[in-house]
Amino acid sequence: MSRTQEQRRAETRRRLLDGARSVVADRGVAGASVEAMAGAADRTSGALYDHFGDKDGIIVALLDEWKEATAAATQADLTGTDDPDERLRSLWANFAVPRAAGGQQWMLLEHELWLYACRQPEATGAAADRYAEVRSRLAESLAGGLLQAGAERSPDQAAGLATLVIGLMVGLEMQRRLEPDAVPDDLAVAGLRALIRGAGGLS
Amino acid sequence: MSRTQEQRRAETRRRLLDGARSVVADRGVAGASVEAMAGAADRTSGALYDHFGDKDGIIVALLDEWKEATAAATQADLTGTDDPDERLRSLWANFAVPRAAGGQQWMLLEHELWLYACRQPEATGAAADRYAEVRSRLAESLAGGLLQAGAERSPDQAAGLATLVIGLMVGLEMQRRLEPDAVPDDLAVAGLRALIRGAGGLS
DNA sequence: GTCTATAGATTGATAGAC
DNA sequence: GTCTATCAATCTATAGAC
Numbered sequence: 006m007s008r009t010q011e012q013r014r015a016e017t018r019r020r021l022l023d024g025a026r027s028v029v030a031d032r033g034v035a036g037a038s039v040e041a042m043a044g045a046a047d048r049t050s051g052a053l054y055d056h057f058g059d060k061d062g063i064i065v066a067l068l069d070e071w072k073e074a075t076a077a078a079t080q081a082d083l084t085g086t087d088d089p090d091e092r093l094r095s096l097w098a099n100f101a102v103p104r105a106a107g108g109q110q111w112m113l114l115e116h117e118l119w120l121y122a123c124r125q126p127e128a129t130g131a132a133a134d135r136y137a138e139v140r141s142r143l144a145e146s147l148a149g150g151l152l153q154a155g156a157e158r159s160p161d162q163a164a165g166l167a168t169l170v171i172g173l174m175v176g177l178e179m180q181r182r183l184e185p186d187a188v189p190d191d192l193a194v195a196g197l198r199a200l201i202r203g204a205g206g207l208s
Numbered sequence: 209m210s211r212t213q214e215q216r217r218a219e220t221r222r223r224l225l226d227g228a229r230s231v232v233a234d235r236g237v238a239g240a241s242v243e244a245m246a247g248a249a250d251r252t253s254g255a256l257y258d259h260f261g262d263k264d265g266i267i268v269a270l271l272d273e274w275k276e277a278t279a280a281a282t283q284a285d286l287t288g289t290d291d292p293d294e295r296l297r298s299l300w301a302n303f304a305v306p307r308a309a310g311g312q313q314w315m316l317l318e319h320e321l322w323l324y325a326c327r328q329p330e331a332t333g334a335a336a337d338r339y340a341e342v343r344s345r346l347a348e349s350l351a352g353g354l355l356q357a358g359a360e361r362s363p364d365q366a367a368g369l370a371t372l373v374i375g376l377m378v379g380l381e382m383q384r385r386l387e388p389d390a391v392p393d394d395l396a397v398a399g400l401r402a403l404i405r406g407a408g409g410l411s
Numbered sequence: 412g413t414c415t416a417t418a419g420a421t422t423g424a425t426a427g428a429c
Numbered sequence: 430g431t432c433t434a435t436c437a438a439t440c441t442a443t444a445g446a447c
Contacts, residue, residue: 217412
């Protein structure tokens, strides 16, 4: 039946994306050969070319997938506990821990795709959209006062604050990757708290 | 005379490093061929191998050079005006503007070298040292109260604050690269100010 | 001290079998 | 729909001329 064919094709596509993500995180976009990506998916290069056209094709697909995954993950971060301070800690933990975990190499993938998007004009939009979406979801929570009880925020303030919060987390995670002791969790949380409390003066 | 020989050698070394920096910023570490790096220096691959041994050798040399250059640049940032708020603006401007300038592609080089350092254990130390040095110089200024008149800080507080300030600037610059409008200068300065004012609660 | 020439390995992509 | 075989291009690194 054609139903089974479609399922098989979808399965191969998923495997190819998983394999590519792993290899790119490990060796970088330029270092990831088509054959290595297909091999990590238990397929051969032919299957990859059939699904994605060329090497750039699968990288762009990876970028789209990454965009949706992180947007969804950020949403989930903020529905945990009631204590605003505890939410901050959980926000940082959810951001930092999975990205630091050795196996998945999320943070390296993030920077690889960012660099790729900076250099390939046709991919810049997808990456910008991803950051915009993460900002937007975080801003939604901030505007609702989720992170600081009793302090409502205007949409503009919330959007700006979300930009700062994401920026701080990304920049801290970079430093932490090279020197874990330089960025203790308490410092990160204190920084996030300072941003949120000091947000009165934001544009 | 041997004096002239040494000068010529030093000149070639400098040219090779300049060429390599430019090509790596442009195409990435993996995309930068030895021949292209040497070509950008008006030399050939033979000269490069004589000076740096192999491709990794010149990348590591690039990393060291980059470390010294940024440390020095950060130092200079904070000796401009007397107004603390104006210093913040100049700190951000000096960080953001040269890195955003199209020609030199500083920010891309920064992330390329960071990724390289994350993947090559023997290079991690050099990159970590660089961030530590930048942090240390910034912390020095913060501890002296340069950024907020009348508020002295302990060395530990200053070190933590410097980590946050650098993290925020790096993370904001990444978002700005993809979508300039998302990170107006005023927002960045407001974020820096919030970090510095809210630093009372830092570890 | 730098260049030319080249070996040896790897890559992106295509064509055709099944 | 996926695989095997293969070509042309490119890369790192070396050897030897000058």
